[in-house]
Amino acid sequence: MKGILLNGYGESLDLLEYKTDLPVPKPIKSQVLIKIHSTSINPLDNVMRKGYASSIVDLKLKLPIILGRECSGEIVEIGDSVWDYEIGDQVWSASPPFSMGSHCEYITVDESEISLKPKNLTHQQSASIPFASLTAWNAIYNVLPTNKKITTNTKILVNGGNGSVGFFILQLLKKHLNVNQVSTTCNIKHFEKLKKLTLVNETIDYNNLKINDNDNNKFDLIFNCYDGGKNQNENEKKCIDALKDGGNLIGFNGPLVKFSDKDGVLSGLPMGMMNQLNSSERIKKQYSKNVHLDYAIFSPSGSTLKQISKLYENNILIPNIDKQFNLNQIKDAYTCFENSNSNGKIIINNKF
Ligand SMILES: NC(=O)c1ccc[n+]([C@@H]2O[C@H](COP(=O)([O-])OP(=O)(O)OC[C@H]3O[C@@H](n4cnc5c(N)ncnc54)[C@H](OP(=O)(O)O)[C@@H]3O)[C@@H](O)[C@H]2O)c1
Numbered sequence: 644m645k646g647i648l649l650n651g652y653g654e655s656l657d658l659l660e661y662k663t664d665l666p667v668p669k670p671i672k673s674q675v676l677i678k679i680h681s682t683s684i685n686p687l688d689n690v691m692r693k694g695y696a697s698s699i700v701d702l703k704l705k706l707p708i709i710l711g712r713e714c715s716g717e718i719v720e721i722g723d724s725v726w727d728y729e730i731g732d733q734v735w736s737a738s739p740p741f742s743m744g745s746h747c748e749y750i751t752v753d754e755s756e757i758s759l760k761p762k763n764l765t766h767q768q769s770a771s772i773p774f775a776s777l778t779a780w781n782a783i784y785n786v787l788p789t790n791k792k793i794t795t796n797t798k799i800l801v802n803g804g805n806g807s808v809g810f811f812i813l814q815l816l817k818k819h820l821n822v823n824q825v826s827t828t829c830n831i832k833h834f835e836k837l838k839k840l841t842l843v844n845e846t847i848d849y850n851n852l853k854i855n856d857n858d859n860n861k862f863d864l865i866f867n868c869y870d871g872g873k874n875q876n877e878n879e880k881k882c883i884d885a886l887k888d889g890g891n892l893i894g895f896n897g898p899l900v901k902f903s904d905k906d907g908v909l910s911g912l913p914m915g916m917m918n919q920l921n922s923s924e925r926i927k928k929q930y931s932k933n934v935h936l937d938y939a940i941f942s943p944s945g946s947t948l949k950q951i952s953k954l955y956e957n958n959i960l961i962p963n964i965d966k967q968f969n970l971n972q973i974k975d976a977y978t979c980f981e982n983s984n985s986n987g988k989i990i991i992n993n994k995f
Contacts, residue, residue: 645993646747647973648707652694656974659692660707668743668751669720675728675754676720677736680766682711682745684980684989685774685807686870692977696740698903698911703741711745711991712941713737715760715769725754735760735952737773738943746973748993758948761955768962771988774941775807776951782808782866782893782939783815791891791935793864798824800862800885802878803849803869804837805829807963807988808895812866813841814960826862828869833986840961859884863891870896883930890934892926897938963987969994 646665651658670676688710691700700708715735718728728734736750736757743750760769783793793799799816803809804827816822818841826845829837834846847858849869862885871878882892902915922936954960965987968976973991980989 644748645970646709649692649710650707652697654693656977659973661971667749670722670751672722673724673754674722674751675718675725677716677750677752678719679714679716679745679748679750679993681770682714682991683770684976685712687712689980696900698908700741709744709747713770713773714745715766728754733760735769735773737777755945756943758945758952761952763956767990768964770990771962771964773948776811777947778941779808779811780947786893786937786939793820795821795823798863800865801827802865802867802882805833806868809868810963813843817842818959860887862886865892867892867894883932883934886934888933892934892936894938964990967992
């Protein structure tokens with residue numbers, strides 16, 4: 644089959660090799676074999692190719708590896724103990740970083756990690772959704788303490804609402820959970836688009852780094868969907884300032900992987916865990932403010948994908964894709980991603 648091998652970790656796109664003679668994987672037990680119509684590039688792919696999470700990936704896989712965390716396609720073979728799916732089913736899936744990826748023509752995935760894709764979306768549209776939406780779903784439904792669950796009156800800011808995770812969160816908050824007052828930061832050129840497509844109440848220019856003085860101490864909850872780039876402290880401070888005392892901050896770039904990559908899994912992972920558990924204490928000391936910081940992560944789930952699929956089929960949510968490339972144009976796709984003037988997900992298509 645065709646596929647993109649990552650032969651080594653580093654900045655150079657030449658470490659990515661387009662191959663046409665890779666073996667097609669065989670589904671075993673509860674796995675299905677998916678013929679991939681479309682896949683995508685997530686920020687995780689772009690940092691993984693440079694070595695991020697290699698300490699964890701190396702435990703299960705050896706280079707060369709295939710990147711790509713999500714796909715939409717058709718089941719063409721099933722393992723002996725697959726019960727819920729059959730050949731010909733049109734499905735979507737997202738898988739964790741320590742499994743072989745989807746930047747190729749065929750992938751084996753456990754049936755617990757897939758669902759039927761939304762019938763009203765193309766494969767290209769469907770491939771833009773699973774990884775970010777499952778991460779966002781965890782942030783909204785599983786991370787907040789039970790006494791802090793979102794109500795229609797929770798005042799919420801989504802920092803970075805034009806990204807894949809932020810765009811899904813905005814839509815879910817406004818169009819499904821009917822939250823009254825939701826704000827977002829984004830590039831000024833995305834103001835009108837986000838208001839129209841997500842129904843967000845207020846758009847704030849993230850280049851006005853301080854938000855507005857009026858916005859300080861205003862929000863009950865912030866989803867911080869921007870990692871801060873080179874200004875992580877500044878980005879964190881901006882969120883803390885904007886939260887009410889007693890508010891909740893949910894981040895998507897916890898310290899676990901960073902510690903593990905730096906010090907190795909054995910000592911790095913426990914240190915990262917301690918660091919994560921002490922996040923709220925650190926915030927209290929650093930900013931003299933009582934803010935609870937939690938981190939949301941992606942976790943695969945076919946049953947959640949099924950619920951998400953219904954939200955698209957019922958036209959409550961809409962996809963947000965930008966440029967499309969063929970598999971053999973992967974380097975152009977990453978270049979486009981890096982230069983990121985993109986306005987939605989970058990999709991990679993297979994031509995069979
Ligand atoms: N832990 C996990 O399991 C997990 C899973 C998925 C994602 N993530 C992380 O979650 C984050 C969001 O992922 P994604 O897929 O949504 O990324 P994305 O699509 O690349 O979106 C990132 C967004 O950040 C915005 N941004 C740029 N500069 C900003 C600034 N100064 N202030 C505020 N926002 C700014 C951009 O807005 P404009 O488009 O308006 O320029 C862009 O829309 C990433 O850091 C990713 O690594 C973590």
